[in-house]
Amino acid sequence: xxxxxxxxxNTFSNIVEATKPWLRGRTISGVLILVGHLAFAYHxxxxxxxxxxxxxxxxxxxxxxxxxxxxxx
Amino acid sequence: MPGDAADALExxxxxxxxxxxxxxxxxxxxxxxxxxxxxxxxxxxxxxNPLFIIELSPWLSSLLEKFSPAGTVELINASLTFGRIRxxxxxAVAYGWAAPxxxxxxxxxxxxxxxxxxxxxxxxxxxxxLWNIGMFVGIGVLLSGGSTSIEWLEFPPFVSFxxxxxxxxxxxxxxxxxxxxxxxHVYVSQWYIMAAxxxxxxxxxxxxxxxxxxxxxxxxxAIVNWWYGHNALGLWFTPLGLxxxxxxxxxxxxxxxYSYYLSAFGFWALAxxxxxxxxxxxxxxxxxxxxxxxxxxxxxxxxxxVVVTAINHHMTMKGNFQVLRYSPTLRxxxxxxxxxxxxxxxxxxxxxxxxxxxTHFTHYTIGHSHxxxxxxxxxxxFGCIYYIVPxxxxxxxxxxxxxxxxxxxxxxxxVAMVLILSVGGVIQG
Amino acid sequence: MSFYYILMLASMVILGGSAVYALxxxxxxxxxxxxxxxAKVIFDQGEPVGKVTDTFPGLDMEKEQKRRAEKxxxxxxxxx
Numbered sequence: 001x002x003x004x005x006x007x008x009x010n011t012f013s014n015i016v017e018a019t020k021p022w023l024r025g026r027t028i029s030g031v032l033i034l035v036g037h038l039a040f041a042y043h044x045x046x047x048x049x050x051x052x053x054x055x056x057x058x059x060x061x062x063x064x065x066x067x068x069x070x071x072x073x
Numbered sequence: 074m075p076g077d078a079a080d081a082l083e084x085x086x087x088x089x090x091x092x093x094x095x096x097x098x099x100x101x102x103x104x105x106x107x108x109x110x111x112x113x114x115x116x117x118x119x120x121x122n123p124l125f126i127i128e129l130s131p132w133l134s135s136l137l138e139k140f141s142p143a144g145t146v147e148l149i150n151a152s153l154t155f156g157r158i159r160x161x162x163x164x165a166v167a168y169g170w171a172a173p174x175x176x177x178x179x180x181x182x183x184x185x186x187x188x189x190x191x192x193x194x195x196x197x198x199x200x201x202x203l204w205n206i207g208m209f210v211g212i213g214v215l216l217s218g219g220s221t222s223i224e225w226l227e228f229p230p231f232v233s234f235x236x237x238x239x240x241x242x243x244x245x246x247x248x249x250x251x252x253x254x255x256x257x258h259v260y261v262s263q264w265y266i267m268a269a270x271x272x273x274x275x276x277x278x279x280x281x282x283x284x285x286x287x288x289x290x291x292x293x294x295a296i297v298n299w300w301y302g303h304n305a306l307g308l309w310f311t312p313l314g315l316x317x318x319x320x321x322x323x324x325x326x327x328x329x330x331y332s333y334y335l336s337a338f339g340f341w342a343l344a345x346x347x348x349x350x351x352x353x354x355x356x357x358x359x360x361x362x363x364x365x366x367x368x369x370x371x372x373x374x375x376x377x378x379v380v381v382t383a384i385n386h387h388m389t390m391k392g393n394f395q396v397l398r399y400s401p402t403l404r405x406x407x408x409x410x411x412x413x414x415x416x417x418x419x420x421x422x423x424x425x426x427x428x429x430x431x432t433h434f435t436h437y438t439i440g441h442s443h444x445x446x447x448x449x450x451x452x453x454x455f456g457c458i459y460y461i462v463p464x465x466x467x468x469x470x471x472x473x474x475x476x477x478x479x480x481x482x483x484x485x486x487x488v489a490m491v492l493i494l495s496v497g498g499v500i501q502g
Numbered sequence: 503m504s505f506y507y508i509l510m511l512a513s514m515v516i517l518g519g520s521a522v523y524a525l526x527x528x529x530x531x532x533x534x535x536x537x538x539x540x541a542k543v544i545f546d547q548g549e550p551v552g553k554v555t556d557t558f559p560g561l562d563m564e565k566e567q568k569r570r571a572e573k574x575x576x577x578x579x580x581x582x
Contacts, residue, residue, distance in 0.1 A: 013223030015501060019436065022497025023121040026436075029490035030114045036482035037110050040455070043475040044103050044462070048096075052559070076547035084548065186544075258540040259533055261506045271520070279513055320544060329541035337534070344521050395578050399563065400556040460556055473558040 081189065088464045090190035091181050094197035096465055098177030099458060101205050105169025108212075112162035119155045160227040161215045167305075168236065169208050173201070175313040176243055179266045181461050182320060185246055186263045187254035193246060200242040207235035223284060223294070225302040233281045237274060244270045251411070262337045265316035268344065272308040276301055306445060307375075308345045311343070311446060314409065314450045315382065317457050321406045322389055324461070326396050331388035335381050342378035346371050372424035379417040386410045403475045405456030408484060412448035419444065435500025440491045448487045455479070 046052075081149075184191045191197070211232040220227040228236070247270045251263075280301035284294055323330050330336055390407065397404050419441055459476065463469050470476060528534060545551050557563060567577045 019497055019501050020121050022493050022500075023117065023437065025493040025497075026490055027114065027117045027121070029486045029493060030110075030117050032482050032486035032489065034110050034114055036479045036486060038481045039106055039475050039482070041103050041107050043470065043472060043479070044100070044458075046471045047462055047466060047468065050101070051471045052466070052467075052470065054465065054468045078548070080546040080548035084546075225550065258536075258543045259528070260543050268524075272517070275513065275517065323541070323550070324544055325554065325556045327549075327551055327555065328546075329538075329545070329551060333537040333541040337537075341521075341525070395576065396554055399556065399558060399561060399566070399578070401558055402556045469559040473557065473560055476558065 080099060081104055084185070084464075087188065087190050088181075089467075090194065091184050092465045094191065094194050094201060095177045095181050095461070097201040098173045098204075099462065101109070101201065101208075102170050102174035102177065105165050105173070107206065109162055109165030109170055112158050112165055115153055116155060116158045119153070119158065134359055142225060145278055157216055157218055157220070160220045160222075161212055163225070164215060164232070165208075165212060165229055167446070168228075169212070171310060171454070173204060173452060175269075175450075176200075176311065178454060178457045178461065179247075179270065179313055180243070181465075182262055182266060182316060183250050186260050186320075187250050189253055189255060192253060196242055196246050200239040200246075203235060203239040203242070207232045207239065210235075216422050221284075223256075223298055225305060226284060226298070230281065233277070237277055237281070240274050240277065244274055255274060256356045260320070261333070261340060262316035262320045264337075264340050265312040265319070268340075269309050269312040269316070272312075273305070276304050277307065281321065307343070310446065310450050311413075314413065314453045315339075315343075316407055317453050318386065318410045318413075321402055321453075321460060322386060322410070325400050325403045325406075326390070326393045328393060331385050331391075335385045339378040339381045339385070342381070343375075346374045346378070372421045375417060376403070376421050379414060379421075383410075383414040387475045401470075401473075401480065402456040402460040404480055405459065407450075409449050409453030409456065412444060412452065416441065416445040416449050435498035435501040436494040437501075440494030440498060443487065443494070444491045450490065452483070455483070480495050 180191070180197055207228070211228040214229050215227060218265075219229055221229065226233065249265060251267065280297055283297045296349065319330060319336060386407075397407060423438075423441060459470065506565075533540075542551065549555050554563075570577050
């Protein structure tokens with residue numbers, strides 16, 4: 001596949017044709033990425049719609065400003 | 074333990090003050106991410122199957138023809154042609170996703186690092202709304218064929234002005250925050266953010282002025298174009314990505330940066346060397362040789378801060394790699410940080426004339442640009458969103474599975490894309 | 503043409519000058535002393551050095567570590 005650049009059979013249109021399978025590959029990888037983004041966007045919207053746990057269990061160990069103010073006063 | 078609680082309270086107050094403005098930026102960024110990804114997919118498909126709308130769905134076309142006003146199908150077909158959809162993809166992902174998500178992260182980081190609740194939230198929110206107005210109008214113009222056809226600056230001048238204005242508001246806000254910060258040490262991430270917020274309006278403004286208003290013609294236009302394009306990457310997106318990595322990696326694993334001296338050194342080296350790189354997009358073009366050569370030299374010099382950063386991140390992570398199993402933020406950020414090293418070294422290598430004769434104008438370059446803006450920058454920003462959003466909204470993420478799907482599809486997807494384009498590009502050359 | 507040169511020169515001066523000024527400012531404000539402490543500025547008493555501050559939602563680290571230990575897999579050992 002790797003030919004000498006001066007080779008006359010290497011016309012521009014031949015080269016463009018040769019890139020086609022790679023471009024198809026790119027489209028497939030793009031589909032994979034789109035799936036990831038859709039999962040992310042869906043999850044993000046779930047968060048906006050208040051679906052996550054807020055009871056203090058979990059990695060973020062959230063402190064609520066109002067309740068903490070009560071606790072310290 | 075009063076110390077804990079006081080600190081947690083302070084952090085929670087800062088986070089709560091950031092909620093509306095930062096979520097506004099994040100939500101719009103996620104929207105444009107999906108739109109931009111769709112555009113990219115269509116663009117990619119169009120390159121190997123240009124007639125796909127007609128091929129794939131003749132029934133859809135005829136359905137549309139029957140039920141919609143005359144000319145709708147042509148309009149849709151016209152707006153999806155490669156010449157329009159490619160710049161729409163570039164601008165949607167760069168100015169619609171990448172810039173706003175970076176601004177959202179920068180705003181939150183500024184607030185956290187200044188240890189002061191966000192001042193003038195309305196100002197930041199106004200900037201966000203303004204930005205979106207610019208985006209909608211700009212993408213609309215692009216899809217109807219009004220591109221300026223200057224890479225990275227395809228939006229019409231009045232849209233660029235709207236984006237510039239929005240940006241300037243954030244920069245002013247950042248200076249105000251900095252002036253009102255709690256006294257003490259200024260963390261390296263803050264240096265990067267302040268620098269990015271200072272450099273970008275200057276870059277964007279100068280480039281637009283020179284290209285749109287004056288306007289610069291011929292070779293000079295090309296120089297300005299790529300000076301802008303490359304600097305947008307290196308003095309805007311890169312500092313934001315690095316600022317995020319320098320904060321997130323130590324913060325998540327609970328260990329300070331390995332060598333703080335090295336991180337400061339890396340910052341100043343980036344500041345000094347990066348702006349000369351722009352010329353390397355034009356190697357072989359009709360430009361003064363000294364310009365091209367200095368850009369090649371600068372591209373090689375960039376290896377120094379990049380390697381320094383890589384060593385720093387690696388040594389900070391050393392002994393803590395198992396945390397990757399448990400932290401979504403860390404997975405994304407470390408993937409991104411490693412990609413930064415790879416993309417930058419690849420970029421420096423591409424500046425050499427010998428390699429450049431093979432890869433210039435091929436798909437290899439596209440592979441490289443996605444390695445930088447996606448594998449490095451976007452993955453880091455994903456990690457930041459996973460860290461920041463729970464703290465803003467006061468809730469945990471809902472589903473670990475969704476996060477894992479996101480990570481693995483995108484990680485495999487981008488690796489596949491970069492490899493395919495790199496190999497294909499070399500063969501093409 | 504001369505307008506370009508003036509603009510570019512002015513930009514370079516502003517950019518370079520501001521970088522130099524920033525460096526000077528940082529040096530005179532003692533930003534470069536006690537670098538070790540500087541690195542620790544992002545931690546506080548609530549999120550101290552040594553604490554992992556992000557995991558998957560719904561993940562109970564203690565239970566997870568026990569589960570892994572029982573199965574004979576590697577558990578989390580960290581270097582701080």
